[in-house]
Amino acid sequence: MTNTIKILMATAVSAALLVSIYSAPSEAAGRDYISIVGSSTVYPFATVVAEQFGKTTKFKTPKVEATGSGGGLKLFCSGIGISYPDIVNTSRRIKKSEVSNCAKHGVKDITEIKIGYDGIVIANSRKSRRMKVSRRELYLALAKDIPSGVGESLKPNPNRTWKDVNPAFPDIRIEVLGPPPTSGTRDAFAELALEGGCKTFKWIKEMKKKDRKKYRAICHAVREDGAYIEAGENDVLIIRKLEANPDAFGIFGFSFLDQNEDRIQGSIVDGVEPTFENIADGSYPVSRPLYFYVKRAHAGMIPGIKEFIREFTSEKASGEEGYLIDKGLIPMPEDERLKFRRDGKKLTNLVL
Numbered sequence: 001m002t003n004t005i006k007i008l009m010a011t012a013v014s015a016a017l018l019v020s021i022y023s024a025p026s027e028a029a030g031r032d033y034i035s036i037v038g039s040s041t042v043y044p045f046a047t048v049v050a051e052q053f054g055k056t057t058k059f060k061t062p063k064v065e066a067t068g069s070g071g072g073l074k075l076f077c078s079g080i081g082i083s084y085p086d087i088v089n090t091s092r093r094i095k096k097s098e099v100s101n102c103a104k105h106g107v108k109d110i111t112e113i114k115i116g117y118d119g120i121v122i123a124n125s126r127k128s129r130r131m132k133v134s135r136r137e138l139y140l141a142l143a144k145d146i147p148s149g150v151g152e153s154l155k156p157n158p159n160r161t162w163k164d165v166n167p168a169f170p171d172i173r174i175e176v177l178g179p180p181p182t183s184g185t186r187d188a189f190a191e192l193a194l195e196g197g198c199k200t201f202k203w204i205k206e207m208k209k210k211d212r213k214k215y216r217a218i219c220h221a222v223r224e225d226g227a228y229i230e231a232g233e234n235d236v237l238i239i240r241k242l243e244a245n246p247d248a249f250g251i252f253g254f255s256f257l258d259q260n261e262d263r264i265q266g267s268i269v270d271g272v273e274p275t276f277e278n279i280a281d282g283s284y285p286v287s288r289p290l291y292f293y294v295k296r297a298h299a300g301m302i303p304g305i306k307e308f309i310r311e312f313t314s315e316k317a318s319g320e321e322g323y324l325i326d327k328g329l330i331p332m333p334e335d336e337r338l339k340f341r342r343d344g345k346k347l348t349n350l351v352l
Contacts, residue, residue, distance in 0.1 A: 038072030069184030091184030139197030255328025
């Protein structure tokens with residue numbers, strides 16, 4: 001075989017290899033589906049949108065995982081590239097410390113999309129009586145340390161039963177199943193319910209101006225003696241446990257109450273029932289906005305991201321008559337919906 005023939009054969013083989021590489025399925029070159037992690041509260045909404053998106057577009061159905069807001073943000077902020085999630089769902093707004101962590105790993109351009117509102121409920125089995133409770137009483141039941149009653153001092157929470165908190169309550173052991181510290185629901189419950197009750201003590205409220213860190217520690221720390229039980233990110237499992245134990249309570253988003261109202265009931269907090277209308281008009285005191293965040297760098301890397309944002313922010317999905325409303329999402333006012341729809345379309349950069 002002459003050298004010329006060998007060269008021609010080698011060239012042909014190289015060309016064939018190049019063709020095979022560039023004509024290979026997109027999996028070989030990169031990921032061809034959207035990867036979403038984060039909040040267990042936003043998970044059912046994101047899943048419905050993902051399924052709709054997969055059915056009605058040319059793109060693959062996004063992969064959605066419930067890791068908790070905090071856990072999801074850690075994954076999201078770990079880097080740029082196909083090994084890292086494209087979108088993170090959260091049941092609270094991203095923190096400045098998390099934005100800084102993102103930036104350290106090269107995730108510098110982030111778009112924030114608010115999708116609507118949700119209430120956090122403390123619910124129990126329909127086999128039991130419905131609880132009427134104040135945020136102050138929730139604090140006295142679940143905080144790690146509470147005022148001692150002597151001067152401006154604290155003591156480890158001594159309350160073992162609901163009757164210890166309020167003589168009008170039933171004489172049953174305090175047992176509340178709730179999410180772990182990585183959950184946005186846990187963060188929001190601590191801020192809206194526990195802190196809401198904590199600052200009814202005047203001397204603690206005044207501490208916020210003098211020592212914000214200490215104030216937060218007092219108002220947000222959850223007891224660790226068995227009264228509060230971390231039940232993971234699986235809200236369906238909490239509902240099953242409430243059915244098995246009618247004396248227990250569970251903490252989760254309104255959507256799970258809405259979808260299981262034949263089995264569980266939400267407690268009335270500060271005289272207000274957790275209903276769609278009361279959360280929408282802001283009268284229910286333990287309610288919060290829901291978000292997702294997008295890596296702008298991935299919008300040109302992973303197919304379908306811009307289109308997925310468009311679907312999630314559309315009127316047919318999250319508008320007043322949208323299909324997510326049937327799943328328990330509380331819609332935003334029209335001006336907010338339009339703002340975040342524009343932000344999604346332009347991939348507007350987050351400013352805290």
